[in-house]
């Protein structure tokens with residue numbers, strides 16, 4: 001099997017995890033005439049998507065529309081697919097990948113539309129050749145069965161793990177650029193974007209400790225040292241891994257790198273504020289997990305690895321470690337939501 005032969009346009013797509021991200025992308029593909037099947041563990045959500053009288057509604061200011069499509073729980077789905085889009089939270093990646101494995105065609109692939117280094121979990125299970133990397137920064141929230149709010153467009157980047165441009169990647173890009181995000185791009189350095197998102201993601205996890213939304217939180221002038229510390233730790237670890245982190249939607253890695261000035265960091269933070277300000281999704285998915293859905297966050301699989309990987313290179317990440325501790329306390333209910341949590345992170 002070669003990548004050239006695998007998974008062409010027209011093959012059915014299996015969207016595994018039909019929440020905010022999977023639901024939004026999957027609905028756009030259905031509307032574009034693609035044969036899409038959804039899989040999710042939320043039985044009421046699955047029932048809504050498959051029911052023509054209810055369906056899946058994409059709400060919000062960006063691109064409201066409604067679709068119906070075949071939808072199943074993981075136990076009920078049948079058949080094999082050459083294109084599987086994995087869209088679960090990072091701490092569900094391993095279980096979901098094992099569950100989708102019997103449904104992945106020999107010459108198919110799994111595309112990870114997630115935050116974190118999920119490709120390092122997926123590839124050992126399905127095979128590196130059957131894994132395609134992806135970086136997503138558009139914004140959506142799952143509001144209930146059959147109801148998703150698409151709040152703001154954002155970067156969408158696709159890349160083979162080895163950086164090559166394959167026919168399947170080109171086909172995938174053409175599809176997503178036509179059906180969903182016209183500014184989607186192909187990159188030879190997907191790891192650069194994934195590590196860049198970890199730097200930005202660390203800031204979003206800190207935001208989730210408090211009341212303020214993303215734009216208002218990033219704009220707190222007294223927190224600039226916190227953004228600099230979190231960004232710098234993620235970037236240092238990425239570089240030690242041999243990855244040059246890449247920027248997107250206002251996040252500029254160079255502004256948080258050694259030698260960068262306070263003014264450079266402030267300019268990048270201002271650009272991130274400007275990007276997030278008009279977004280109908282005001283708070284991060286992490287914030288919603290914690291304070292709306294009252295469930296664990298992706299901290300252990302997405303952010304904690306910055307510090308654990310850093311340790312393998314002799315790089316200490318005190319701000320990331322502290323963030324992980326505070327997040328665990330919020331998850332356990334022993335620490336209340338407060339903007340003061342972020343101020344506390346500034347103290348030695």
Ligand SMILES: NC(=O)C1=CN([C@@H]2O[C@H](COP(=O)(O)OP(=O)(O)OC[C@H]3O[C@@H](n4cnc5c(N)ncnc54)[C@H](OP(=O)(O)O)[C@@H]3O)[C@@H](O)[C@H]2O)C=CC1
Nearest residue numbers: 017019020021040041087088089092096114115139140142
């Ligand atoms: N939402 C956003 O704006 C953005 C999200 N991301 C990233 O995208 C990824 C997906 O996030 P998001 O869409 O927000 O998450 P959601 O929780 O909205 O959607 C995930 C869905 O997958 C379901 N699920 C969990 N485990 C399984 C499983 N084993 N098999 C099938 N379905 C399962 C979940 O059910 P249940 O809820 O019951 O667990 C949920 O319905 C995350 O890594 C997130 O960080 C990246 C950029 C933006």
Ligand SMILES: CC(C)(CO)C(=O)C(=O)O
Nearest residue numbers: 137138139140284285286
């Ligand atoms: C906030 C967002 C959409 C990135 O901009 C995100 O990644 C999340 O909600 O987890």
